[in-house]
Amino acid sequence: MATTAPHPGEEGPRRDFIFVAAISASAVGAGLAVWPFVNSMNPSRDVLAEATAEVDLTPIEEGQRITVLWRKKPVFIDHRAPAKIEEAEGVALGDLKDPQADADRVQRKEWLVLIGICTHLGCIPQGQRVGERLGDFGGWFCPCHGSHYDTSGRIRKGPAPKNLDVPPYSFISDTTIQLG
Amino acid sequence: MAGGPARQYNNRLIRWVEYRMPIFSAVEATIGRDMPTPKNLNYWWSLGSVLFLALIIQIATGIFLAMHYIPNGAMAFDSVEQIMRNVNYGWLLRYVHANGASLFFAAVYLHILRGMYYGSYKAPRELLWIIGVVIFVVMMATAFMGYVLPWGQMSFWAATVITNLFSAIPLVGNGITTWLWGGFAVDSPTLQRFYSLHYLLPFVIFGISLLHVWALHVHGSSNPVGISTRSKQDTIPYHPYYTSKYMSVIGLSFIVLAFLVFYEPNFLSHPDNFKPADPLQTPANIVPEWYFLPFYAILRSIPDKLGGVVMFGASIAILFLLPWLDTSRVRSARFRPTYRYFFWIFVLDVIILGWVGAQHPEGASLLIGRLATAYYFAHFVIILPFVGWFERPRPLPESISKPVLKSGAAVAEAAE
């Protein structure tokens, strides 16, 4: 006990082991200690709790678009006229940057439901209010960096990489949808 | 100890402290006794002092603004109006803070261009340059987060667009933006964390500036001629020579700042920021503060999301590599006949990018933006290495004092 190095040959590796073990344990400990700090910045429980929103579709006339807020995000609801539906269905998938058929983006043809956030850098595209630009493809136009979306909310021109997202929703009656 | 024999101080209080904690000699050891400085520094070397002053102004006004400001999505906009209308001299504090940020960036851009013209980033000052670029990056983060605080329309949408840059990262991008926001969109939690960081980062800048100055004083200032100091003849003490010379530039900066604050306080700000943040309506044209425009133009000129973000980052990160991209051993552009032209073309290119950044990203300005972006990068990765190889620099003077003294000039010519 009193002597520090009884077996000089063994002493080195044993100390090395303790050294490496101590360093690794502290590194793991430090890593674990960081997590609460990092995770404290993620959405808090009250933010996550904002679950669902119901939207009554009856007042929305054909050709009209409205915006509702869900999870602090704008949701576009578009009551599409037949011409717009035809236009959306007529596009060849090969012409699309993010190929997706119109049928895969709607539950009922006349109701297009989208998250109204440009997939480029998060601006809200124009086209919801009367008189705003619809872009070159009759859907929406994002003024921030010039992205054009078609009548199915698909990206056709500009820097945005993806189509406008379709939020999870369901028809709880013929005239009401529930978002979330 | 560290630097030569211990110094005897005349002041008794200093002696008393020095005996217990040798802080005065420690400072002298890093900056050198009397701070010997090349004797040929011109006014472009005053910008470091202006920057230090700008930082102090921002911290001082910021601390007092923070006593009245409320970092909450529902109250922030009104609290800034409260500062403007009801708080005694609140308008002064805010206008000095907002325009002070512009002064800060104007000074830092001139400071960086000074470094580029006179080759201040070359050996042995590479690390000094890198620390400077780090300060610049932290400054940009600080100013961006500060701009979000008044919670007007531009604040909100600038925050949205810039945080969304991270969503371009493959796979984890969306998780990162949610984490940055503390929600599913920019909202009060985002504002609160930005406020926390906006308060913190200026002090981080202060700390890094001390490293910057430490690195500076190891080899001393560079100078317009770009050759190293050889003898005592080449230097003069910083004080009183440069303190008095730079005082005039500091006075001029104060005049410019005062003119903006008292006559045109909103000249550099955007009218949309007088509207409270509205998460349902994006302004027709989102423009950042003037000091971000060139980089914003680069971001927008790439027609691909990830590509735009990568080039945006690269346009700043490339400054870190400047000491190695410039292959010429000659520091000062005074002796580099070819580089000198390219330097001014580069300055023009950045100004064009700034103009493009304020336009709608369509038509001619989009095309000009793309060309200017291409040139920006070409300057660093093609022109600088290439010019360094083929350019024949003009002969350098033997020492700093030589071209200054009449007889020295003759000697330098004879030595050619």
Ligand code: HEM
């Ligand atoms: C590197 C130094 C700093 C820079 C570049 C900077 C920049 C800015 C900018 C651009 C704004 C927006 C001004 C406006 O449009 O209203 C702002 C706001 C603000 N800053 Fe700073 N700031 C700095 C340091 C600080 C410090 C140290 C504090 C606190 C101790 C602070 C506290 C505030 C507050 C409370 C606001 C919101 C009130 C307002 O909008 O005027 N700042 N800052």
Ligand code: FES
């Ligand atoms: S955010 Fe829509 S185009 Fe950039």
